[in-house]
Amino acid sequence: MKVTVDGIELELPAGTSAIDAVFQAGRDVPYFCAHSYLSPVGACRMCLVETGSPRKEKDGSLTLDEAGQPKIFWMPKPMASCTMQATEGMHIRTAKTSDVVAKAQAGMMEFTLLNHPLDCPTCDKGGACELQDRAFEYGYGASRYGFDRRHADKHYPLSDFVILDQERCIHCKRCVRYFEEVPGQEVLDFIERGGHTFIDTDEGGLPLGFQGNITDICPVGALLDNVARFRGRNWEYDHTPTTCTLCPVGCSITVDARNGRIERVVARENRDVNEMWICDAGRFGHVSASDARLLTPLVRGQDGELHEATWDDAIAAMTRGFMGHPLGELGLYVGADSTLEEGVALETLAGALGTRSVDHWPRQPSVGHPPTLTEVATADAVVIVGADLMKEAPVVQLRVLEMLRGGLLPAEFAHGTAIADLRLVERPPRNPAKLAVIGAETTDLARQARIALPIPGPEALRVLAGLAAPRDPMLVAVTELLGKVGPKGVLILGAEALAGADAGLLSAVAAMAARTGTRVLALPAGANSLGLAALNLLPQAGGRGYAQLDQAPAAFISRLDPVGQGQPGRARGFTVVHDTHLTATAAQADVVLPAVTNYEKRGTTVNLEGRLLELQQAAMSTAEAADLIRALGALGEALGLKSRIRGLRSAQTLVAERLGQPVDRLPERGAVATSLPRSLAPAAGLRHTPALWAQPLTRRESHGDWAAHIGSLVDSRWELPLHGGAQQPGGDD
Template sequence: MKVTVDGVELELPAGTSAIDAVFQAGSDVPYFCAHQYLSPIGACRMCLVEAGTPRKGKDGNFELDESGQPKIFYFPKPMASCTMQATEGMHIKTARTSEVVAKSQAGMMEFHLLNHPLDCPTCDKGGACELQDRAFEYGYGASRYGFDRRHADKHYALSEFVILDQERCIHCKRCVRYFEEIPGQEVLDFIERGGHTFIDTQEGGLPTGFQGNITDICPVGALLDNVARFRGRNWEYDHTPTTCTLCPVGCSVTVDARNGRLERIVAGENRDVNEMWICDAGRFGHSFANNDRLTQPMIREDGELRAATWDEAVAAIRTGMTGLNASDLALYASADLTLEEGAALEAFADATGTRSVDHFPRQPLLNSAPATLTDVATADAVVVIGADLMEEAPVVQLRVLEMLKGGLLPTEFLHGTAIADLRMVERPARRREQLAVIGSADTELAGHAGIRLTMAAPEALDALMKGGDPLLGATADLIAGAKNAVLILGHEALQGATEQTLRAIEAYAQRAKLKVLAIPAGANSLGLATLNLVPRQGGLNYAQLPQAQVAFLSGLDPVGAGRPGRAARFTVVHDTHFTATAAQADVVLPALTNYEKRGTTMNLEGRLLPLQQAALNGHESADLIRALTAVAEGLGLRPPVRGLRGAQALLESRLGSVASLPERGVVAAPTKRFEAPLAYEHRPVLWTERMLPTPLSSRALTPEYVDRLVEAGELPMYTPVHPGGDD
């Protein structure tokens, strides 16, 4: 259809909102209530435009004006463009070409500012506030009201993480709609009427999981991240777009650093992965990057560890390797390495000739191309077996819930994601009958499912593939009646699966014409599985660490998980914090967090995503590539990989170029996975290990070890990083 905006004629798809037509034409209107992934409601009335359409006469033809063109009949008053659908031949005028619109928008801005407090200098949103920007662009510039403004509760804690300032709230209803439409939790709403209206939750708190997203979408300083509150002004931060590696989803985030400290994590937009949402663990669980970090190497002398230089650490490695061969060195690393670090580790293992190399956690993986997150969101049936998505991959749960409300993905225009997709509605109906959740434990997602079965995941998966269990008849019928079904397999279903089981799953998926999404055990488990980072024939796996003569561990803390953490003769630990394993090591090398690295990770759908280096003060910390260079020097070897570019060159033959990936990433072609027996069982405990009150290196924590800490009173369960504090 053809639409004219401020004299610019556009060709737009049917159903486009007027506000998107305006932005597509390069014009602008202010808005506060509209949001790309929420339903349009026209609450703030700021996006006013003059709009008119041609009218057909009795003969079925458009009425013409004096010049012979279709006559445009304008609505008698300005209209909210976010809730108005553009139609064929419509003409739209913004403040650029209409004084009526300019005056109307200035009047609405005056109403928004009528009771708004003048506390911009002390507001965390100052300098990044939509209200400030729009008041400057579209307001009168001076207030005509001299009376005292309305007063309400300030610094009101909606939860431990989110603070509400009721005076600053402009009643845009973004937060209310967010909880209703995205995680499906009706916890916030308007209370009272008129000038007494305020936002609150009747339950006296917000549900843990995705509550922090309301601090991102609030257009003013009413909802604030309590962990980052009063840490700095927006213009003082160094903003670094990167990828979160706390779970296998790979959400786009922006790391805000100030004076070398990580102060805030905010969500970034990636339509293909997390849209514009991140979990609370990824948002609030970042204090470990600041607190009690290892800042320089340590070596053991006279039975005690002392601070040292890198040269001294290299000399200590050389001394510790006396009488041993380079092939005696066992190499074990965390599964949240970057792909570049993994390639460097593989090359180092080849150069030393060691057969003992492994990464943890890992679990059996399928060779077929996994379903994408967009496949999950647009499916007409989803079956989840043996997965607690809130623990293993939280944002996948949001994509499943998106599927239940119809799988409507906002249209993408030249100006980005549609600001107001008119297909989205408030309080959307969720089609529970399209979701089946099967597992031995009850999960939050099961509360949204039409089919809920409590049974062991391996038996359920086996019965589903064979089709012989009457309990699974409804699930089998759901898959058979769907055109775009997706099977999601979690840790419980995959842990300990044999090669025969994996091939049977792939064969079943092909027969049933469904796609499979297997949740990897670690943030980059899928990517590292494409590298030969598993024990070679005769080599020792991670569980056999005590049998190794010499070991190098990167990002792993087996002692903290209640397991042996030393090799027989000599141990080198490369980690971000002084862990229990580091306390037993002979040489300790300081490591960078993934917030401080440049590189690439592969998420659970096989998408290559870029990591950028945030402006954090890592002191003398080094990534794994540089650490391996130091170890090679201690062994008297030439480092097989020098720097990031050298590692990327090794990856190019397997995964293509990773040197300049777009922010949205690229789905890699399916690659044969290296298979090897599992080191030992690992169960994901994302919430516990990522939201510790102390910055332990907890990537290898098990539920049993956490329970022991709780019983001893050393770990207050579900107590997050103290908001606003350094401890």
């Protein structure tokens, strides 16, 4: 259809909103309530435009003016463009060409600021506030109201992590719509009416999981991240776009650092992966990245204690320690969140040593070629077996919920994701018949599914694969569901199902998927499990895996804490640990090398859909800490070996050779790997138990309640009771 904006003629798809037509024309219109992934409601009334359309006569022809052109009949008043659908022949005027629109927008801005507190100098949103920007661009520049503004609760805790300033709220309803439409939780709403309106939760507060996203989408300083408050101004942060590696999803994030410390993590849009959302673990789990870090090597002295040392001292100690041990039996074990570049460096060193004892952990077997997350969101049906997505891959749960409400993904234009997709509605209906959840534990998604069966994952897999007769008639319905939807069906397998499945069962599941056309998403156990398995960082024939660590004559362990998991943490002989904190395993080592976190790395990972994603290095103070490539270089020097990988570029070249595609120039959204070998080998000897929320994300502790741990960190840093509502020193925010 043809639409004209300020005299610019556009060709747009049917159903496009007027506000997206304006932006597609390169024009601007202010808005506060509209959001790309939420329903348009026209609450703020800032996106006003003049609109007019041609009319048809009774015979179907267009009404013409004196010049013989279609006559445009203009609406009597400016209209909100976010809730208006552009139609064939529509004309739109913005403030660029209409004084009426400019005056109306300035008037709405004046009403919005009528009771807004003038506390920009002390507001944490200062410098990144949409209201500030739009007031400067579209406001009158002066206030005609000299009376006292309304007063409401400040520093009102909606939870341990989100603080509400009711005076700053402009009632855009983004936060309310977010909870209703994205995680499907009706926990936040407007209370009272008129000038007394405020938002609040029920007595339980906000549920832990995805609550932090409302601090990102709030257009003003009303909703603030309690972990990041008062840590710095927006212009003082070093903003680093990177990828979260706390789970296999690989959400796009921005890490904000100041004075060498991570102070804040916010979501970054990636339509193909996490859209605009991240889980609370990814948002608030960064607290320990700068606290109690190992910054220098440690070497065990003759007194049996670990002492600070230089890297030269550590290399000399490793040279002495490995002497007499067969290098061909040296165990090399790394965390599954190591990058591809670190993986090829490890593979190269293992090849030079001739050792077959190489492994990464945690890991689970994979089945076939996984669907993309967009395919999960647009599937006709999803069957989940043995998976608690909140513990294993939280954002996948949001994509499944997106599937339940129809799989409507916002359109994409030249200006980006549609600002107002009119197909999205408030309180969207969800179709539980499209979801089946099978597993021993009751999960959040099981409560929203038409079929929810408390059957152990491996048992259900045997039935679905045709290896066992169903004891429950509902399993027959699940099998029929997958057969009926075919290529538009997705089978998600989690830790419970994969840990108890042998190679024969996994092969049968893969055959069933090929027969029905079902896509199988076997959730990897680690952030880069798929990538490291593709590099064949697995124990070879006759080699010792991670489960046999204590049987190796000597070992190098990077960013793993087997002692904290109840496993032996030392080899029989000399042991070197490379980690960010002094873990229980590091405390038993002979040499400890300081490591960097994944926030401080450059490199590449492969997420659960096989997408190559880029890591960038945040501006953090790392002292003498080193990534795995440099640590392996030091290990090679101690062993008298010279590696062909001397840095990131040489590692990326080798990765490109192994995967058949470059990784040094990835697009912003990442790129699905064209050739990624799959491993059907189950991990023997150890069982992976997902614990994203059950333990602190610090590597310093192996058990405890994560939320309480982070809450105590916030408490100690601010010296403020989280529910006290007291004013903090150094500002009146």
